[in-house]
Amino acid sequence: MTPRALLRLLAGFVVVTAILGVILRLTYELHPTHQVFVSVWSSGKLLDRREIGSAEQAQPDPRGMTVVETVTGTAPILKRVPLAFTFGIVSGRDGVVADVHGQTLVLTPDDLLVRGAYDHGFNQPGISLSYGLDVPLVLAMISERAHLPVSDITRDATLRRIRVERVPVGTPAQEQPHGDTLTREQVLASALDLAHFLARGQKRDGTFRYMVDAATNRSLPGYDWPRHAGATYFLAQAAAASGDLTLRIAALRAAGYMRDRAMLDCGEHRCITDDNDANIGSSALGIIAFVEIVRTGLDPSFAPAIPQLTAFLRSQQRPDGEFMHEYNRREKHPIDVQRLYFAGETALALARAFTITHDRADLDASARAVAYLVGPAWSFPGNRYYFGEEHWTCQAMDATWADAPNPKALDFCQRWQKYGRKMQFLRGETPFDAEGAYGVSPLVTPRFTPVGSRTEAAVATLEVELETQTSPAEVADLEAQIRRSLALLVRQQFRPGPAHLFASPTSVMGGMPGSSVDWQLRIDYAQHAGSAMLRWLDVTAPPTAPGAAGNAGDTSRTQAPTSAH
Secondary structure, three states: OOHHHHHHHHHHHHHHHHHHHHHHHHHHOOEEEEEEEEEEEEOOEEEEEEEEOOHHHOOOOOOOEEEEEEEEEEEEOOOOOHHHHHHOOOOOOEEEEEEEOOEEEEEOHHHHHHHOOOOOOEEEHHHOEEEOOOHHHHHHHHHHHHOOOHHHHHHHOEEEEEEEEEEEOOOOOOOOOOOOOOOHHHHHHHHHHHHHHHHHOEOOOOOEOOEEEOOOOEEEOOOOHHHHHHHHHHHHHHHHHHOOHHHHHHHHHHHHHHHHHHEEEEOOEEEEOOOOEEEHHHHHHHHHHHHHHHHOOOOHHHOOHHHHHHHHHHHOEOOOOOEOOEEEOOOOEEEOOOOOOHHHHHHHHHHHHHHHHOOHHHHHHHHHHHHHHOOHHHOOOOOHHHHOOOOHHHHHHHHHOOOOOOHHHHHHHHHHHHHHHHHEOOOOOOOOOOOOOEOOOOOOOOEOHHHHHHHHHHHHHHHHHHHOOOOHHHHHHHHHHHHHHHHHHHHHOOOOOOHHHOOOHHHHOOOOOOEOOOOEEEHHHHHHHHHHHHHHHHHOOOOOOOOOOOOOOOOOOOOOOHHHO
């Protein structure tokens, strides 16, 4: 093909694409409309819905929570083009109207949220990303309400999307925090509510309700020892910060289960596992939890378990600083594979352990791991530690800074945070309440767990910046980034959230959802958000008078110098 022919082909492609874009926009963009529904909900079930003339006519209903739902726009749905249907709905904001066999059936965003219809249309398991409308579920919901077979809905129904704004009746609007208005009191209250959510879900043996569906309050299957250990660590932070006996008991119960029932032989050493193939992440996060319990004085009896576990982690380290992430207990040998997060968790665990064991081998192993993580491990695009949000590295950099500072690691973390700021949403950049979240597209509902974990790393970076000669402008940029993320977490936490859509609002009070439309509450969602909050409160705390009590949530070393604040 000649260059001129290629240019003509490209020009034709551009023209055709532009024309199709204009046609699609004129046909399917939202057209302004005004329609008002009043809905009555109780314990997550819709009791009644009727159309009224205006929002002012709505009155509270003694049967349950009354919600005014105002339709502000409508547009056709390409029912016979599955991808257009799946991705043509804005999660959490758009509903669906079906006209079929003389019936008009309305599914508002509340209906779709309760059934979990958003962000389940398309799944990319490799990067844990799901998005789009669950079309088969929506068609089934219409079928249920119309009392018609799904085949009739698919064949005969005319579908429209509607943009809906909802306001609960009789519930005063609350001022929502943003980065520039966030207060320390709001952050502390949010963190403690997260901790109490975990404590309420703890079983007598010390394990947790691992994952809960907020809408139904149903426990979902699965368990994970690294996340159990992470939840234990956060409960210890919260107990130390608040002096709350309930949180202390929960932290010690969870830690006791790991020490007394999950510490098993891994060759010559001890590790935390319940399987033949032990991963180092369970032991690493177990150490972090035990160190926090000992360091804060919650229970010194956990100190002897720490060197037993660090010896196992050190035995898994390769000469280049990386770790062999698994160990075959039956055959008594390491397995040289690498899993996401484990190397950074282990580097952090060894550094934190050094403050208790005072064993230089722990610090040296951590320092070598940090050097590897910010060096050879990042030497090519697409490395799993980078795009998989390996957020523990910068916390390990912070934890080793006092005794084994690594300027290259600090430089890496500062560059990573600058990259994060480029990916962080500002107000009004997406259709969602996403200011402070991270994402690659304004059309994909942002997840909250990366907000919490990246903020943990950002706070760790900030702590070192406050101790070094980092420029005030760079510190200010990082602080603003952190505040935006923390404010988002405070806004999105269930305190109480859309309580009218929950079967048991008190059971899920304080929980952190996966996103604004993913209402699964997993224990690490609370842990990452809560740990980030308490670490920020500590790192940014005003200086205390000599001899005064320590700051809430302190997890590493002494407060940064006064001049840095």
